[in-house]
Amino acid sequence: MTEIKTTNYSMLQKQLTALIEDESNLIAILSNSSALLNDNLDQINWVGFYLIENNELILGPFQGHPACVHIAIGNGVCGTAVEQDETQVVADVNAFPGHIACDANSKSEIVVPIHVNNKVIGVLDIDAPILNRFDDNDKQQLEQVVTIIESQLNNK
Secondary structure (H helix, E strand, O other), X not given: OOOOOOOOXXXXXXXXXXXXXXXXXXXXXXXXXXXHHHHHOOOOOEEEEEEEEOOEEEEEEEEEOXXXXXXXXXXXXXXXXXXXXXXXXXOOHHHOOOOOOOOOOOOEEEEEEEEEOOEEEEEEEEEEOOOOOOOHHHHHHHHHHHHHHHHHHHOO
């Protein structure tokens, strides 16, 4: 099995804060956030955002191969994260009921809901080409990454 490098989440979070601290545009914030995460996370093959529009998730800024554009709330890992308003950590996407296979190379996934004014507006979605890529530490640290993004969005 391929060894996973440990991400320096503390450094990543400081970089993210500095990168978006003077920005108020949602797309600019999410674009730079996805690029920063892509540069700093090992063993991933897709990182990006889906935003709620007309009661469905619509593809937002991302890094990786082309992805599904529309995801119904409640469907797949992303739609489930929105419906339950809870981070989803999936060790094996093929074992997840209703998984939407946008990229057949994705084997595990983490999805974190994003809130503005206490309402879910979208999700951070990260896929990996290996099983069991994401653990409790990744969950906690990526939730903190989303908190940094939320703080900036709630201040605009």
